[in-house]
Amino acid sequence: MSTNPWNDLEETLRQTLDEEELTRCMRCGFCLPSCPTYQESGKEAASPRGRIALMKAIHDGKISPDPTFQKQMNYCLGCRACEPACPADVRFGHLLEQSRAAITSHVPTPLWNKLIRRLFFHTLLPHRSRLRIVAVLFFVYQQLGLRTLFLRSGLAKKILPSHLLHMDKALPLASHRGVRERMKTDFHPAHGVAIGRVALFPGCIMDVLFPQTNTHTVQILQAAGYDVILPNKQPCCGALHAHAGEEKKAHQLAKENIDLFLKMDIDWIASNAGGCGAHLIDYPYLLKNSPQWKAFAHSFANRVKDISELILAGRPLTLHPLQQRVTYQSSCHLQNGMKVEKEPLNLLSLIPKIELVELAESERCCGSAGIYNLTHPHTSFHILDEKMERIRHTQANTIVTSNPGCLLQLTIGIHRARLQNQLRALHLIDFLMESMKAETSTDSASETPIKNY
Amino acid sequence: MFSTKIKESLIRILGNEFVCDDTETCITYSYDATPLYQELPDGVVFPKTTEDVQKILRLANEHHIPVIGRGSGTNLAADTVPHQGGMVMVMTRMNNIVEIDQENLTITVQPGVLTQAIHEAVEANWLFYPPDPSSMKISTIGGNIAEGSGGLRGLKYGTTRDYVLGLEAVLANGEVIRTGGKLVKDVAGYDMTRLLVGSEGTLAIITEAILKLIPLPETRKTMMAQFNNIDSAARTVSAIIAARIIPCTLEFMDQRTIQVVEDHAKIGLPRDMAAILLIEQDGSPSIVEDDLKKINQICLDFGSVHTHVAQNLAEGTKLMAARRNALSALARCRPTLILEDITVPRSQIATMVKIITDIADHHQLTICTFGHAGDGNLHPTILTDARDSLELPRVEKALADIFAAAIRLGGTITGEHGVGLAKAPYLEWKVGHAGYHALHAIKKALDPTNLLNPGKIFRS
């Protein structure tokens, strides 16, 4: 290895970027209209086609990577909206992860960034018990306001205080009790004769910030006729690691998960977070260079289903009328990664009396994109504000989504747009649960109080 | 990179953000949708107003810097590849819809407006702008005009050319000209509007366009007809037109295309059929109903082994999915896809398709053909791999053979994609020696120093 990290990066990119994927891009430009950063900047370099051209130029030895390349890869939301738009089936997400992984392993990052990364990706996320301890600390932070933390970390220069204020308000109270602690046992039998056995993939962020949603997921799966198993000590799926270029850790976590779940006697692995699910089904590609894992990774990925698919395939739920105006924002990775588009809407439409309004451009990213709203607040919030305008237009009082990141971002959006009194953001599962629990006889459902996290 | 002096002058005109000559920018404006072509510009500029364009062109003129106008870079003729370096002028910031005139039925737009945005804006007013290139979600109207783009509805409604009523454009010397207007009739001088349509950025930079609109058809209906030999399909096409019916869409797919689409999209297409026709008619419900009945009968009379008329719009969309999936299906087969667009007289379609099949066999290549049968515009699509140095020379030869055959049958080398760099060597085959020089004389008169998109259309 040379002493110049950029040379090393170049070498690694040449070796790791998927040449087939790069060549398959025929530069038709069909992905451009779906790309939020192209829309925002109007520059080809910030489009999927442009980013691929940059990767290809490096791969072909025409240019060397430099800080602008790094910046461009970070500016990308990773929303993968470019994938369904692509006639040639270029998997941009893979190319992005390969680029980011190479950057992470070679390019020196500022110390504060490194420390935060270490803390987040290595010390906390892989261990939910630790994450949970932090949840308690986090609670304290929340009381103090996140601002102080960021002012010290150096991020503050990039972030307007008002952004932080909104984030601060939007964060739900973190909980130190996840679904397993709440539900006591690890086996929850189906109501009636079981039609299948499902292990819940509880997710890290989900289980710390939205444990209630996980509990509801178990209950709804039971009602739909599935035996539900809550795995013990399930590691993080590694999605955030892979997206941020922490490749080695992502591989290790994938293997741990495959090991854990394939030992269980189950038919399906249920995901209720689009971000996790899309990453889980991608394990075979992630581990493509480890031949001994190939068969296992496939067998694992084939079992992963989004919760909406399992519920629709199960026994009909007893849903009570909810007289509400509701709209749906899809999670990018659920839609573009897991290719689950219609199922959540189909489920919502089963609720009697519901007024389901279509959200224009619901397929567009809300700007959450992992930790993008922390790293690129301006772009993130600009995208979010446009999203909120569309949502406002639907006059809905509930916006349903199916990923914790999106849920947080939309809640921030509600605060930014000062719509707290007329709009709430809710996970699909929690909304279904509301309908299952609603009183059949009264129409008090129409007055369901607006509850924001 | 721009020289410091040029860069400073450009920045004075546009501001820092809109003058770029860094590596990242140059790489990402070095290509368009044409495979195998890539060349770096000196830099890229993003004008916002007609005055910006004027000032930039004057500067470029003074310093002899080539200027390449660019919309979204989706053309298929290497028309925005800066193969002599120079300055790429990206028009996408000029993206305002200036006005929709309900009395004169026109829309006035800046060149960077996306084609689809025009459709949406006018259809909201129950008006119709028919040209619909498959790339319309991302192509700009400036690009459409400069290429004279067509689309699926060309047979009945014509192409971009038929909808441009007037233009504002900046000449190479920085002077602004205005051609045509909101006029149905206008013979004052040469038809400069039509000259600029299809000029591929070689004569002027278009800064505003007045487009003709028509009333939005009330409804439409779709059908599919399957054939077990190409001749019956081709004869059916001619018979439909001979019966004085002009469907809005009359699309054709050959067996290789059908099989590839079916392999990938699994929409239930008949793999064993030699060809299918996808036919759509629009208009008032009674006419549409009537026409489709007649067309269906003609298809059966002329040897279609199976026809299917969609019962509603949703079913129609499903039928058309076969055509819409064609490109994606083909694109997934091999890494590189070369999409050609020769056009022959309608009566020669069957002959042309058979010749293409022979050429493919002769050069051992995979060529799938689909296209706009109604107007004789075929898309022979070569599936190859840009990295295969043994195959590429055969591709070159096959292309030349296809162009030669099209011309022999009374056709042309390009129906809607343009000549650009990719087909410049073949232009003279089509227009002849005298024709070539007449065209070149026009170029010389309007752009004497060869500033605008040099090397395109004409061999350099």
Ligand SMILES: Cc1cc2nc3c(=O)[nH]c(=O)nc-3n(C[C@H](O)[C@H](O)[C@H](O)COP(=O)(O)OP(=O)(O)OC[C@H]3O[C@@H](n4cnc5c(N)ncnc54)[C@H](O)[C@@H]3O)c2cc1C
């Ligand atoms: C998958 C695919 C499908 C396609 N389908 C069709 C189709 O069905 N029918 C069809 O006709 N074409 C089709 N095309 C070709 C292409 O989309 C069209 O040529 C389109 O008009 C190009 O628009 P653009 O904005 O991308 O222009 P660009 O590619 O950026 O430019 C095209 C030409 O216009 C010039 N130009 C651009 N703006 C200006 C301006 N303001 N003033 C002067 N010159 C200018 C450029 O110099 C260049 O010569 C397809 C392309 C692809 C990749």
Ligand code: SF4
């Ligand atoms: S992942 Fe999203 S932001 Fe990144 S290139 Fe694709 S569409 Fe654009």
Ligand code: SF4
């Ligand atoms: S849509 Fe696909 S093939 Fe076309 S430019 Fe984008 S990534 Fe490349």
